[in-house]
Amino acid sequence: MIHIRNLSKSYSGNIILHDINLDIMQGEIHGLLGASGAGKSTLLRCINGIEQVSDKSRIRVDNTEILSLSPAGLRAFRKNIGMIFQDFALLQRKTALENVLLPMRCWRQAGAKMRARAMHLLECVGMEEKAGCRPAELSGGQKQRVAIARALALQPKVLLCDEATSALDPATAKSILDLLKSINAQSGITIVMVAHQMEVVKYACDRLSVLEHGKLSLTDSVENIFLRQPAALAELSAHADIALQANETGFIITLADITQSAAVLCSLAKLANGKLRILFTRSDSCKTATVVHYTMAAPQADAMRIITCLKENNIRFQKLAA
Numbered sequence: 001m002i003h004i005r006n007l008s009k010s011y012s013g014n015i016i017l018h019d020i021n022l023d024i025m026q027g028e029i030h031g032l033l034g035a036s037g038a039g040k041s042t043l044l045r046c047i048n049g050i051e052q053v054s055d056k057s058r059i060r061v062d063n064t065e066i067l068s069l070s071p072a073g074l075r076a077f078r079k080n081i082g083m084i085f086q087d088f089a090l091l092q093r094k095t096a097l098e099n100v101l102l103p104m105r106c107w108r109q110a111g112a113k114m115r116a117r118a119m120h121l122l123e124c125v126g127m128e129e130k131a132g133c134r135p136a137e138l139s140g141g142q143k144q145r146v147a148i149a150r151a152l153a154l155q156p157k158v159l160l161c162d163e164a165t166s167a168l169d170p171a172t173a174k175s176i177l178d179l180l181k182s183i184n185a186q187s188g189i190t191i192v193m194v195a196h197q198m199e200v201v202k203y204a205c206d207r208l209s210v211l212e213h214g215k216l217s218l219t220d221s222v223e224n225i226f227l228r229q230p231a232a233l234a235e236l237s238a239h240a241d242i243a244l245q246a247n248e249t250g251f252i253i254t255l256a257d258i259t260q261s262a263a264v265l266c267s268l269a270k271l272a273n274g275k276l277r278i279l280f281t282r283s284d285s286c287k288t289a290t291v292v293h294y295t296m297a298a299p300q301a302d303a304m305r306i307i308t309c310l311k312e313n314n315i316r317f318q319k320l321a322a
């Protein structure tokens, strides 16, 4: 659906995106994760054709090379892309219904059908009873629902979400993610979702790309990325306070199957002569799998035997720096 090749973008000589190559599949929910300033929002704006990019860059969305479009062609192309933002970007003087009608009015769609469609969209996002309310009368979650209805007004093929849940409390954020997941499942719309929180991508996304200082450091299924625990992700995640004692080696082991836990931990404890310390446990539930991570410490003298055992049993692990 979205093919990006050699995408580079600078502002006043500062390279913001560097040679990005990325394929986003039709119908997937694709997460963009990265530290603040990594270039996530800029990448979204490039997909939307808003940004001037380097000559070598190629961006194809639904078989349209967007960088070769005329200004009028680009404007028409943008009908295929809906966008929602952290701050909702609703017009304050307009009601929820009028906000949803806005894109249709811009494109002068048939008047009688417009209103029915806008009401239908408000129904889809559970906001039909608030159609006459202005944004100031709505909660954050309700505003985002209206913004989603507005983004879907022109029946786009792609929905770009720029930190759509960052301003919401966890329960409301989850309800918005549930709504996006159900819209994706029902309509097959491709969703690209910029997020700060790993919880968001784990809960909602099929695949994930990690941006580091304007470069794409990896793209893979959410399960694979969380299983592999790459350094990119470790840096983004909140670290447990790991206090190793003198002469101890630390490990994080990752098990794709939680039922393995008892057997694996038992074997490692034996290798460490009973001196294995479990420091921290975390489980990550993705859309289709749950993985569990154990942060542990073992006597340095047993570290080699533990590493051999982990390798022999194909258990993913990371040795912690002393």
Ligand SMILES: Nc1ncnc2c1ncn2[C@@H]1O[C@H](COP(=O)(O)OP(=O)(O)OP(=O)(O)O)[C@@H](O)[C@H]1O
Residues within 6 Å of the ligand: 011, 016, 034, 035, 036, 037, 038, 039, 040, 041, 042, 043, 196
């Ligand atoms: N219009 C602009 N002019 C100059 N620099 C810009 C502009 N927009 C973004 N930048 C710079 O580009 C870099 C990437 O910004 P971007 O907003 O894409 O990052 P981000 O990963 O989305 O960050 P955050 O998670 O904080 O929103 C930042 O260093 C930012 O200062």
